[in-house]
Amino acid sequence: MGRKLLFDKAHIEGIRYYDVYRANGGYGSAEKALKSMKPEEVLEEVKKSGLRGRGGAGFPTGMKWSFIAKPEGVPRYLVCNADESEPGTFKDRYLMEFIPHLLIEGLLISSYTLGCNSCYIYIRGEYAWIPEILEQAIAEAKKNGWLGKNIQGTGFDLEIYVQRGAGAYICGEETALIESLEGKRGNPRIKPPFPAVKGLWDCPTVVNNVETLAAVVPILRIGGDEYAKYGIGKSTGTKLISACGNINKPGVYEIEMNISVEEFIYSDEYCGGIANGKRLKACIPGGSSVPILPANLLLKTAKGEQRMMTYEGLADGGFATGTMLGSGGFIVLDEDQCIVKNTLTFARFYHHESCGQCSPCREGTGWMKRVLQNIENGKGKMSDIDLLWDIQRKIEGNTICPLGDAAAWPVAAAIRHFRDEFEWHVLHPEEATKRNFGLAHYADPLEIAAPAAV
Amino acid sequence: MAEEKKLFKVKIDNISVEVEPGTSILNAARRIGGDIVPPAMCYYSKLQGSGGKCRTCLVKVTKGSEADPRPMPKLVASCRTNVMDGMEVANITSPEVQEARKGVVEFLLLNHPLDCPVCDQAGECHLQDLSYEHGADTTRYEFKRRTFDRIDIGDKIQLHMTRCILCYRCVFTADQMTEKREHGVLGRGEAAEIGTYIQQSLDNNFIGNVIDVCPVGALTDKTFRFKNRVWFLKPVDAHRDCHDPKCCGKTVLWMRGDEVFRVTARKDKYGEVEEWICDTCRFDKKDVKDWTIEGPRKIERQSVISQGHYVGVHKPKDTLVEVLEGRQPKLLLDIHDISEVNRPEIDLSQIDGPAHSDDFNKK
Numbered sequence: 001m002g003r004k005l006l007f008d009k010a011h012i013e014g015i016r017y018y019d020v021y022r023a024n025g026g027y028g029s030a031e032k033a034l035k036s037m038k039p040e041e042v043l044e045e046v047k048k049s050g051l052r053g054r055g056g057a058g059f060p061t062g063m064k065w066s067f068i069a070k071p072e073g074v075p076r077y078l079v080c081n082a083d084e085s086e087p088g089t090f091k092d093r094y095l096m097e098f099i100p101h102l103l104i105e106g107l108l109i110s111s112y113t114l115g116c117n118s119c120y121i122y123i124r125g126e127y128a129w130i131p132e133i134l135e136q137a138i139a140e141a142k143k144n145g146w147l148g149k150n151i152q153g154t155g156f157d158l159e160i161y162v163q164r165g166a167g168a169y170i171c172g173e174e175t176a177l178i179e180s181l182e183g184k185r186g187n188p189r190i191k192p193p194f195p196a197v198k199g200l201w202d203c204p205t206v207v208n209n210v211e212t213l214a215a216v217v218p219i220l221r222i223g224g225d226e227y228a229k230y231g232i233g234k235s236t237g238t239k240l241i242s243a244c245g246n247i248n249k250p251g252v253y254e255i256e257m258n259i260s261v262e263e264f265i266y267s268d269e270y271c272g273g274i275a276n277g278k279r280l281k282a283c284i285p286g287g288s289s290v291p292i293l294p295a296n297l298l299l300k301t302a303k304g305e306q307r308m309m310t311y312e313g314l315a316d317g318g319f320a321t322g323t324m325l326g327s328g329g330f331i332v333l334d335e336d337q338c339i340v341k342n343t344l345t346f347a348r349f350y351h352h353e354s355c356g357q358c359s360p361c362r363e364g365t366g367w368m369k370r371v372l373q374n375i376e377n378g379k380g381k382m383s384d385i386d387l388l389w390d391i392q393r394k395i396e397g398n399t400i401c402p403l404g405d406a407a408a409w410p411v412a413a414a415i416r417h418f419r420d421e422f423e424w425h426v427l428h429p430e431e432a433t434k435r436n437f438g439l440a441h442y443a444d445p446l447e448i449a450a451p452a453a454v
Numbered sequence: 455m456a457e458e459k460k461l462f463k464v465k466i467d468n469i470s471v472e473v474e475p476g477t478s479i480l481n482a483a484r485r486i487g488g489d490i491v492p493p494a495m496c497y498y499s500k501l502q503g504s505g506g507k508c509r510t511c512l513v514k515v516t517k518g519s520e521a522d523p524r525p526m527p528k529l530v531a532s533c534r535t536n537v538m539d540g541m542e543v544a545n546i547t548s549p550e551v552q553e554a555r556k557g558v559v560e561f562l563l564l565n566h567p568l569d570c571p572v573c574d575q576a577g578e579c580h581l582q583d584l585s586y587e588h589g590a591d592t593t594r595y596e597f598k599r600r601t602f603d604r605i606d607i608g609d610k611i612q613l614h615m616t617r618c619i620l621c622y623r624c625v626f627t628a629d630q631m632t633e634k635r636e637h638g639v640l641g642r643g644e645a646a647e648i649g650t651y652i653q654q655s656l657d658n659n660f661i662g663n664v665i666d667v668c669p670v671g672a673l674t675d676k677t678f679r680f681k682n683r684v685w686f687l688k689p690v691d692a693h694r695d696c697h698d699p700k701c702c703g704k705t706v707l708w709m710r711g712d713e714v715f716r717v718t719a720r721k722d723k724y725g726e727v728e729e730w731i732c733d734t735c736r737f738d739k740k741d742v743k744d745w746t747i748e749g750p751r752k753i754e755r756q757s758v759i760s761q762g763h764y765v766g767v768h769k770p771k772d773t774l775v776e777v778l779e780g781r782q783p784k785l786l787l788d789i790h791d792i793s794e795v796n797r798p799e800i801d802l803s804q805i806d807g808p809a810h811s812d813d814f815n816k817k
Contacts, residue, residue: 168642185639190506190534356620356639356646358507363561366644370597387594394557397528398509 002269003230005218005238006211007254010098016133018140021101027146029220033109034154042113046216048224050236055081055172055209056287056327058311061216067196068114069204077205078116079181080107080213082123082130083165083172086287087349088329091240092210094252096123096130099214100137104160106213108146109220111158114206119160122177125167134162169353173401174207175199176355187357188401209327211240231257235310239325241270245283245332248272257310261285262299264309265332278334281439282418285314286326288346289406291413292339293323294442304446319413335439339421340432343414344372350407361404364395368411375422378429385422389415418442462539465517466490467547479532479543480511484724490545491724493555493584495562495669496621497533499726504626505533508619509558510584514551517542529554552588559588565600565644566670567616575671577684580725581619600644607637607650610676610737611665615647618672624648624664631730632658648672659698662733666719677737678716684708687715689753692745694735701732706751707742714740720751 014020021027033042047062068076080103084092096103103121111119123131138160141147149157163181165171171180175189178200199205215237219227228236235257244250247265249272255264264270265280274280280295301307302321307314314325333342351365368391374380392408392415399405415422420440425432461472464482467490473482481499483491492513497505505511511533515526520540529551532543545551563585570576602615620639625648628637637650665673687708696703708716717736719727739745774783800814 170642190531192536351643354643356641356643357622358509359558359561359619360509362620362643362646363564367561367564367595367597394554394561398512398554398558400506400531 002254002256002259003238004254004256005222005227005230006095006099006102006214006240015099016097016101016137018101018137018144021099022144025221026101027105029217030105030108030112030146031152033220034112034152034156039113039115042109042220045219045224046113049219049227050224050234051212051215051219051227052235052311053209054211054215054239054327056086056289056324058325061208061212064196064208065110065114065206067194068206069197070115071204074203075118076114076116077200077203078107078111078114078119079174079177079200079205079207080119080121080210081172081174081177081207082121082127082210083177084127084210084327085124085169085172085353086289086327086329087346088244088284088331089242089287089327090244091242091252091328093127093130094242095210095214095240096127097133100134101141102214102217103134103210104137104141104146106216107160108141108151108158109216110206110208110213112156116206117157117159119158120181120200121160121162122171122181123162123164124172125165131162131164138162168355169349170355170401170403173403176401177207178205187355188403190400232308232310233312235312235325239309239328241309241328241330243271243330243332245330246275246278246334246337247332248275255309257308259309260299261307261309261314264330271330271332274332274334276334278336279439279443280332281335281337281442282333282339284323284329284331284333284410285309286324287329288331288349289402289409290324290326291319291322291409292342292417293413294417296443296446297321297417300446302446319409320416323413336436338376338436339414339418340372340376340425343411344369344376346410347372347407350403354403354407358400358404360395361399361407364391364404365407367391368395368407372411375425376432378425378433380422380426380429382423382426384426385415385419460539462537462541464537464540465542466513467543467545473537475536475539477537478505479513479515479530479535479537479541480505482537483532483543483545492532492545493580493587494533494724495580495584495619496623498623498626498667500730501623501626501630501667504621504623506531508562508621510555510562510588512551512554512558514544514548515541516544516548555588556590559584560590560594562619563589563593564595565616566619567599567601569617573617573671574674574679574684575617575668578725579671580669602647605649606676608661610662610733612674612676612679613648614672614674616672617670618648619670620646620648621669623667623669624673627664627667628658628661631660631663659732659734660700660730662736663719663727663730665736666721666727669725675716675736677740682708682710682715686710689751691720691748691751693748694739694745696732696735698732698734700730701735702729703731703735704729705731705735705745707745707747709742712742714742714745716740 009015009024043065051061052058053061082092107119145152147158168186170176171186173188174195176186180186195205195207230237238254238256240252240254242252253270266273282292282294283298284292301316311325314323316322347369351369354361354365356362371384371388375384388411392411395404396408421437424437462475464471466483469486471482471486480492492511494511495508511531512529513532514529517523519538605613607613625638639646640649641647665675687710689706689708692707693704705717706720707714719731721727
């Protein structure tokens with residue numbers, strides 16, 4: 001059994017409520033931080049822990065917090081990004097639904113560290129029932145003196161507000177989220193200035209993912225140094241992975257970042273292998289926007305080493321032969337799944353969710369979707385594959401926010417690794433609408449070039 | 455004693471310039487001028503918050519600054535990126551930038567109808583200039599283009615969303631020039647459109663400026679629609695005493711003969727208005743008597759309008775006789791002998807400017 005830090009008490013009946021949470025050691029970390037530590041000391045612990053942003057980019061949290069500007073007389077804000085809209089990712093939902101107090105405790109400690117007196121949870125509109133759970137938890141916390149004025153007699157004030165989004169994926173981008181929170185159209189802002197300097201209402205703001213903020217609680221409980229001992233290298237601690245697709249046991253798993261991808265997919269503790277006795281074809285390990293990998297590259301890196309479930313492990317080989325950990329939306333495809341159709345689904349999503357602010361993303365995502373639709377429906381041409389490659393290359397990196405990149409990467413990776421399947425679709429239009437390309441050689445062992453003789 | 459301001463040294467395409475801190479790369483490039491100025495479709499120096507959206511002004515920062523010489527990992531929008539001391543920027547010297555710009559122009563033209571022959575903006579359209587310079591010969595887009603119905607916003611302005619490139623300039627204008635924000639962007643992604651909700655007319659006295667800021671023919675002056683091509687008109691500087699304190703009263707009249715076809719604000723060489731004018735000046739004062747004419751306006755752009763200059767024009771030398779070694783050309787056919795349309799009594803060379811049907815109709 002892997003060690004758990006966030007979900008260690010998730011199985012306890014009624015952990016959602018304050019009394020049970022408190023009885024099981026809840027708010028212990030907050031008590032420790034508020035009563036016996038200075039904000040700088042908490043920041044130091046977070047820095048020592050090596051905690052990295054769990055929302056996708058993996059930026060060190062301690063460093064992000066230390067960037068926040070601290071001008072005199074200007075309020076600072078902490079915003080919790082609960083706009084979890086990436087296809088394949090549903091880890092924050094589980095956390096907020098079952099242990100909301102963990103998030104609130106995390107927000108309390110983080111706000112204390114950053115010196116914020118108001119804090120917002122921006123939650124996606126489709127999670128319609130969760131705001132109630134959170135607000136109930138906030139009310140309970142307030143009743144017991146963990147929120148409001150003069151928390152536990154320490155003189156620190158904090159209010160937490162829950163704000164529902166209206167269902168736009170783009171509002172998960174931190175500056176678009178801030179715009180939306182201000183009541184404006186959710187268009188990403190042009191950076192710089194970064195939110196740490198000019199964020200919500202032009203005040204210094206930190207935007208963090210739900211899981212990142214929740215992870216602050218175990219860090220304070222066990223100490224930053226101890227937390228850093230979990231995981232491998234720079235990927236410290238535990239990560240929530242929401243596994244879905246053709247696996248026996250889909251769900252949210254907390255993994256310590258020291259297991260291999262193979263273990264995660266095939267062990268009974270986690271996914272429990274591929275469903276219905278099929279074989280693994282491909283996997284998107286970090287939510288829809290990260291590059292897809294064929295089975296052989298997923299389990300072993302290009303160098304023939306075991307691929308690990310860590311930030312570095314999954315990114316090994318760059319985009320040529322690797323991918324990213326992203327937000328942990330682990331989507332597994334078996335041999336019956338069609339990569340072209342899968343790519344089209346993602347392209348359609350990004351086309352639908354593009355905010356339309358900058359031209360490459362507004363026009364390019366729709367174009368990619370239409371070209372993919374043609375290929376999928378048996379009307380494709382060989383030149384369309386190269387055209388797709390060219391379009392994604394011209395979107396990537398040229399947009400205001402990362403949505404352009406997120407739309408381009410799945411298409412790029414699908415063509416890079418599954419070009420023969422695209423070609424098969426073009427050459428066998430009739431057949432492609434009726435049956436699938438199948439597994440081909442995607443699961444074959446990798447050919448490793450023999451080291452050159454010295 | 456006033457403290458001397460430290461200037462930042464910047465190199466753009468290997469040309470050095472010293473600018474004040476806080477200047478954007480685009481404005482530093484404009485200080486140098488010439489070919490190295492990145493094109494800008496959405497940035498407008500007079501409008502706060504504009505820029506960064508169209509991505510045509512992308513440049514490569516090859517050296518971040520003197521203190522941190524690392525290059526920037528991505529291409530940056532030069533209109534919204536400020537210069538640092540010792541920064542080195544590559545625009546036309548970087549193939550990567552040229553390639554990306556070509557891509558952006560292709561994206562901008564993807565859903566653009568390219569109806570220049572019937573568009574009032576033709577001749578002074580930034581997108582037209584941009585596509586001449588960076589566009590491909592043909593489109594690779596094989597799908598149906600996005601179309602919208604034309605909307606009248608007020609009785610003087612027409613919005614034709616099909617041509618729009620969503621630069622947001624008009625949104626910023628409406629927001630910053632008028633007291634009440636009356637139009638914005640509806641929808642998202644490809645379906646995004648400039649809209650006044652429920653087609654509410656914009657009756658503010660400064661809303662006409664949205665026509666001037668529009669880089670394409672999406673917002674057009676209904677008092678001028680289909681009246682004339684801009685390159686047939688003679689632009690002259692003029693002014694009048696406008697009662698509106700916010701209006702500068704300094705305009706350009708676009709005339710043919712004594713007739714004022716339209717009135718616009720004065721634009722600099724990057725197509726940006728120098729000072730805003732009110733709608734009374736723009737739409738209602740279309741008589742020469744209303745204005746004090748200052749003289750011909752020089753249009754500093756490479757467009758066809760600059761063909762209409764009064765000054766510096768030389769009559770072409772009659773070389774035919776020279777080529778024919780002194781012989782006079784023999785007229786094979788006089789058009790008036792066979793045409794009933796042309797009127798031989800009207801001497802075409804006596805008509806001011808290009809011929810108009812009125813010239814033939816009036817007795």
